[in-house]
Amino acid sequence: MTTESWKALVLDDDPHIASVITFSLETRGFSWETASTGKEAWNLLKKQHFDLAVLDVMLPDISGIALTQRIRTAYSLPIILVSALGEESERIEGLEAGADDYIVKPFSPRELALRAVLAVKHGSGRADAAMVSNGPLQLNLQTNTATWNGTRLELTDIEFRFLLTLASQIGKVVPISHLLNEVWQTQETSGARDMIKSTVYRLRKGALAQISKPDLIVNVRGLGYSMQKL
Numbered sequence: 047m048t049t050e051s052w053k054a055l056v057l058d059d060d061p062h063i064a065s066v067i068t069f070s071l072e073t074r075g076f077s078w079e080t081a082s083t084g085k086e087a088w089n090l091l092k093k094q095h096f097d098l099a100v101l102d103v104m105l106p107d108i109s110g111i112a113l114t115q116r117i118r119t120a121y122s123l124p125i126i127l128v129s130a131l132g133e134e135s136e137r138i139e140g141l142e143a144g145a146d147d148y149i150v151k152p153f154s155p156r157e158l159a160l161r162a163v164l165a166v167k168h169g170s171g172r173a174d175a176a177m178v179s180n181g182p183l184q185l186n187l188q189t190n191t192a193t194w195n196g197t198r199l200e201l202t203d204i205e206f207r208f209l210l211t212l213a214s215q216i217g218k219v220v221p222i223s224h225l226l227n228e229v230w231q232t233q234e235t236s237g238a239r240d241m242i243k244s245t246v247y248r249l250r251k252g253a254l255a256q257i258s259k260p261d262l263i264v265n266v267r268g269l270g271y272s273m274q275k276l
Contacts, residue, residue: 054078057087058102070155084108103129111143118144124165178213181276185210199253212273221270
């Protein structure tokens with residue numbers, strides 16, 4: 047892969063800092079998209095393929111560290127955190143959350159660009175991390191598609207994210223609150239159980255019936271849902 051094909055997601059609520067980052071990435075051949083909030087960045091990730099994410103830590107709606115943790119549940123792209131917080135404990139927290147690198151402001155644009163290239167090159171060997179599997183069921187995080195023994199399953203985005211969330215914790219009970227956060231990106235509980243039941247019903251009558259596995263998703267009454275290990 048050449049740098050001409052690399053695309054970066056740049057998240058910073060300061061337009062000046064965002065422009066410095068995007069300019070530095072351009073010098074290394076990156077194309078880019080920018081976001082100023084975590085929600086906006088997450089929506090871009092769901093719609094487009096990115097080879098790198100450069101995230102500010104201090105954001106108006108969610109911390110860059112919390113967003114890194116969320117990204118790691120669904121995507122394998124390299125992540126660079128950029129922050130004015132440079133204490134050792136803060137850097138360690140970012141790296142433990144799943145970031146590949148942590149750069150402290152003020153930073154050298156040339157150094158950031160170099161680290162971006164290195165992060166992408168090192169991350170190119172992580173292709174297996176872009177796939178979540180449970181026996182013959184494979185969920186591709188880069189294309190948001192699912193296959194059963196190589197045959198593609200017809201799923202809506204919600205159904206894919208629901209299966210992905212369960213498949214990421216096979217055999218474990220996933221609480222309703224976690225499903226709401228990961229699948230619907232909300233913490234609003236009003237009508238939540240009916241919404242989840244409807245999704246499970248559609249899956250059992252649709253994709254899971256297609257593969258003769260309507261019982262793959264298990265309702266653990268009062269706690270949440272789980273996926274059987276195949």
